[in-house]
Amino acid sequence: MAAKSKSAKRLYLVDGSGYIFRAYFALGRSGALTRSDGTPVGAVLGFCNMLNKLLTDMQDEHDPTHLAVIFDHSGKSFRNEIYPDYKGNRPEAPEDLIPQFPLVRDATRAFNVPCIELEGYEADDIIATYAKQTEKEGGEVVIISSDKDLMQLVSDRVSMFDPIKNKKIGREEVIEKFGLGPEHVVDIQSLAGDSTDNVPGVPGIGVKTAAQLIEEYGDLDALLNRAEEIKQKKRRENLIEFAEQARVSKKLVELCTTAPLEEPVDALSMRAIDLDLLLPFLKEMEFDKLIERVKREVGGAEGGDPADAPAPFSADKAEYETVFDEKALKSWIDEAAARGAVAVDTETDSLNAMQANLVGVSLSTRAGRACYIPLGHGKPDGDGGLFDGEASGDEDAGRQLPLEKALKLLKPMLEDESILKIGQNLKYDVLVLLRYGVNIAPFDDTMLMSYALDCGKGGHGMDELAKRHLDYDTIKFSDLAGTGKKAKTFDQIAIKEAATYAAEDADITFRLWEILKPRLAAEGKATVYETLERPLAPVIVAMEREGVKVDKAVLSRLSADFTQRMAASEAEAHELAGEEFNLGSPKQISEILFGKLGLPGGKKTAKGAWSTKADVLEQLAAEGHPLPQVLLQWRGLSKLKSTYTDALPEEIDPETGRVHTSYAMAATTTGRLASTDPNLQNIPIRSEDGRKIRTAFIHEKGNVLISADYSQIELRLVAHIADLKSMKQAFADGIDIHAMTASEMFNVPVEGMDPMIRRRAKAINFGIIYGISAFGLANQLGISRSEAKDYIDAYFKKFPGIRQYMDDTIASAKEQGFVETIFGRRTYVGGINDKNPAMRGYSERQAINAPIQGAAADVIRRAMIRMPAALKKARLNAKMLLHVHDELIFECPKDEAAKTCDIVADVMIGAPVPAVDLSVPLIVDARAGKNWDEAH
Structure with a gap:
């Protein structure tokens, strides 16, 4: 890749620090991949793959003259002198990533690419300085990063490129992100702040509002000087009170373009890969596959290794294999070990993980390549264990590997700490395999990744995620098994049909992982996933396996008691209604209450029938009508009986004698x-x-x-x-918070307080934080709507911080x-x-x-x-x-x-x-x- 002679420079600047973290989190806490001496090198491998791809793409599609990878220096920057808490919220780097930082710099130099960092300055400052120098000289700059902080540099001669999304970032993309052009990015960030870097900004002002203000007033200084003109009271007060904070924030977000660079731009000329320099490093890291690929690419072969190229989803192009023998299974296990990551999915004959029998296992080692290992299809013959294909109607059933033999081969791989297992709702698969003595670890879960990233955007099941991220409609289980009483279990499905379905599950799981894993770091949700989601799964598995003991005799006595009392309530209801009717029939209840008895306040449903929901009956009962109260009593007992005292004994696991709920x-x-x-x-x-x-x-x-x-x-x-403050002080002093609230609102002493007044305060305390309306509070307390509104108004007056928070x-x-x-x-x-x-x-x-x-x-x-x-x-x-x-x-x-x-x-x-x-x-x-x- 020798540089071409040309008058204008075309400088590529790689945000090396961003590359490191993307490489680490994109490979599933890549520290799980280690050298033979135990040194974690997963992030190093990811970095090398990304850098090699970039160099190849630049050679094929662009014409760069200069290139450098820029890193953050390990120490603090000049910004910490301006604002000591700058980046104070950032967690420490993962323990297994820290030893990889110097190795990544070694990797950069091994690829014969300049590796630049500068004490007291951040990578962004170095990039900004090189960019401005090159721009001033009439050259072009491409910044390889998606970091929003670098968007202030975008101009006619400076652009950015996101290598993960394969997307160019120019002026229009900056406007899409910030609402205004690059020249206003610093002012917008000064107002909005940045929680990631602990840049304070101005409270209550986000990016959208900041853009509107800057567009109206021109720049930050003009806005702050004219803040008294702002009509919105809270916004005006914050801009005046936090003006100096905004000015400090500007100093933090504005990139330095005069960093004292030790290497001039001319020293960053493109250099050809030197195999004598690169191969020893790759051998030291034990990156055998990358060595082969680099040899092919540098030696002139076209294209890269298809095993590492992301493939667009196409079921027709997918390589799915059904594994029937040990040799083929060992080959897949070896491939998983070589790649360091494998998607895993189990197929069973039940949704109850504590009772499900294993029917098969599917694996995927890369997008578009997966296998299914059938283990339990068809009907067992009389002497136990082998399968009779003719009897089952499935000609492949007799070819299946024996379950014990397959698990003996799979167990070391599934428990190998150096191989990341990827699953979708993997908790279920872990529970199933634990019953066979196999403990999957370590693992990533695409369902939990989606939950950490996109909670509130829809479901997190595989079918929904495949449609959302791959625009692909998966094979549905009902397509194979049917529905209703005649639905088959998975062991009854022919292997030929089952194999495609099962392999697709593993394939899609791997593809989803490739999409979701990089987003965790890029969108700041890696900590949520790593500290709240993934580590909880093994804890839940242990709880579900343990279960809880339930006393059948107690439930039986309660069932009998509830039955007797329901009968008494039924007789009382019939007497009050003057006729017999079915207490479980909403239609008959409505005819009695609103037809025969003519009770007021009835509400009709969308279909024109009278509603007999609990809130309607509760309102009628509060108004003193006895029949609705009896109906509520009967319903409560009926629900307890059907849901718990009758149903729980049926939920007791015959093997463990305990009830195992699923979370x-x-x-x-x-x-x-x-x-x-x-x-x-x-x-x-x-x-x-x-x-x-x-x-x-x-x-x-x-x-x-x-x-x-x-x-x-x-x-x-x-x-x-x-x-x-008053509520915090009450909690600190151990004061009854509901009594304190009642005392504050109703001006009554805590000592000797009427329990009814405390009850009202309790209802308000809990109701307000969930946005309860006057109507809802009125129903809950049995008071008028106007009285409930007065309570709410009084509450906000006493605790204005609640209203402000809302x-x-x-x-x-x-x-x-x-x-x-x-x-x-x-x-x-x-x-x-x-x-x-x-x-x-x-x-x-x-x-x-x-x-x-x-x-x-x-x-x-x-x-x-x-x-x-x-x-x-x-x-x-x-x-x-x-x-x-x-x-x-x-x-x-x-x-x-x-x-x-x-x-x-x-x-x-x-x-x-x-x-x-x-x-x-x-x-x-x-x-x-x-x-x-x-x-x-």
Whole structure:
């Protein structure tokens, strides 16, 4: 690649620091790939592949004269002297990445490319200085980066190029990003700030608002000098109060174009790859495949290694193989080991991971290449184990590898720490394979990546992700198995049909990983994924496997009691109605209530029928009508009976004798886990009958159950997030927060307070933070709407910080389209700018709720992740069984109960640290008991 002689320079500047992190996170915490001496080199390999591709592309498609890779210096920059907290929020680099930093610089020099860094300056400053010098001399500059901070340099002669998206960034793209051209980027960033670099900016002003202000006033100085002209009160006050902060921010975001460069531009001339320089380095790193590819490319062969080229999705072009023998399976295992990453998917005969039998395994080592290993199709013959193809109707069934033999070959690869396993909802596959003695590790999960990146944008199942990211409609299971009572299980599907379906699953999973993994670092969500999502999966697996013991006898007695009381309620309802009717029929109930009895306040559904929903019956009951109250009692008992006392015994696993709920990790928009099959999170605890259900959850002999519950965690987080000084002080002093609220609002002393007044304050406290309306509060408290409105108005008057938080959150959501928790979890809020008031109102309430409920979910996730290690360190035998909202349930030996309660509480209280320094104390109640209700 010798440089061509020409009068004008064409300088390519590579953002080397950006390349390093993209290489690291794009390969699934690439530190999992190590040299034989144990040195992590995954990021080095990724960097070399990216640099080699760039050099090849430039040679084929461009005509550069000069090239350099620019790195950040390891020390602080001059910006830290201006603002000591600059980049103070950034976490430390991953431990396995740190030793790779010098190796990446060695790699750059091995490719015969200048490697530039400068003490006291950032890579962006060096890039800016080279760019301005070259531009001044009449040359052209292409910056290889997508970093928004570099967009201020874009001009007629300076452009950027995003190598991941293969996209040029010019003036139009900058305008699309910031709303104005490159010449205004610094002023916009000075106002909007940057949480990633801890650039303060001006509170309440985002990029969109900043662009509008700069467009109107011309530049930052003019805006700040004329800030008193701003009509919006809060914006005007912030611009005046934080004017100096904005000016400091400008000094932080404006790139230095006069850095004292040690190498002039002329020293960066393009140089040919020198194999005598490059190959020894690649051999030292043990990058055998890259060595072969470089030899071919430098030797003149056209194209690169197809094994490393990203392939557009096409089912017709995909290489899918069905594996029937050991030799073929070993070949796939070797390929996975060589590549260091493999997508894995299991096929089973049940959705219940605790009872599912393994039918097959699929693997993919790169986009477009996958295999299926059938292991359990067809019907077993009489002597156990082998399959009779003729009897099953599947001619391939008899060719399957024996299950034990296949797993013996697969197990070392699936457990190999140097090979990253990639899955979609891999928790299920881990649970299935654990039953066969195989423990998958390490792993990445595309479902959890999508959840960290795009929560609120739609579902995170494979079919939806394939359509969203690949514009591809997957083969549906129902296409093979059918639907309804005649639907087949996977072991009944012919291998020829099953193989394509299963291989496609692994192939698409690998493709999704290639798309989603780089986005985590690029969009600042790697920390969320690495600290809140991925490490939680093994914890959930252990909980689901452990299950919880349920006493059938208790449930049976409760069922009988509920049946008897339902019969009494039914007789009372018939007497009140003056005739017999079906209490389970909404149509008959509506005819009685609104037809025969003519009760007021009925609401019709969209189909014209009278609504008999709970809120309608509750309103009628509050007005003193006895029949609706009896109907509500009957419904409550009926639901408890059908959902729990009758159903739970059927959920007991015949092998373990325990109930094993499944936790959906990406089902909510707030980070909360959802319990399914059975759902143990919806057992009502406010009613006496609901609490009776909890008495059926018991321990093994010699053990106890422990319930550890956060006290008012969401209110505490509101006090912290909204900076409510009186509420924070109350929590710090251990004052009853609801009594304090009642005292503040209603001017009554805390001592001797009427419990009804405290109840109203409690309803307001919890209702307000979720955007409750006057109508909703009126229904909840049984008061008039006008009285409820007065309560809400009084609340905002006493606690103006709540209103400010709500207004600011909604404004931010409208501008950005998302909200975030204090831990960085992002939730996109669709409909926040909808013209439909109902839709917009719903989205606004969601925007208010998500950062609070999401932060509470993040806290308990962090606690759950840390819990196993803490218990092990304390040499305790406790097992975490259940997660229910803000509560964790454990089982432990009776003589370890007191110490376990202490350790559990300590871990839960300390969960936010060090990510967030809460300004309010967390309180955890941890108690032991013979059943769940007693412990709670």
